[in-house]
Amino acid sequence: MVRWQKFVLSCGLLIGGLGLAAPCLAQQPGGPGPYGDPKAMLDRQMSVLSERLGLTAEQQPKVRAILEDTLKKGREIREKYRPEPGQPPAPEAREEMTKVRTETRTKLSEVLSADQMKAYDKWEDERRQQRGPGGRGPGGPGLD
16 A cells, blocks of 8 residues: 555656646747747748749759848847837837848849749738737737
């Protein structure tokens, strides 16, 4: 009988311990960092764009390099102008992000056809609508 009680007690402690530890072990959706895993984000974007724009094998590495540069610059801007939680980004951050998006669009237009650029613009518009005002989800603060 004592063995059985020890077993039940041990199981209870194990389950209880896991229940307490689970929040500590849980990752935020999207992986490390407040904005998710950059490589996974880039991989998702490339997958979607390859399909929606019909990227050729020659275009894919060029588009990927452009998007990598855009993500890197975006991270740098977010770090530079990190707003307090619940606060909108600084106007300077929005201005810098607008410049980065303009640069990205210019670089992409050198790689993509006119039809592909139209499809890219449509994709960007859809993403902007999904994020909502502020750029980090419906009603949430963030950079567009």
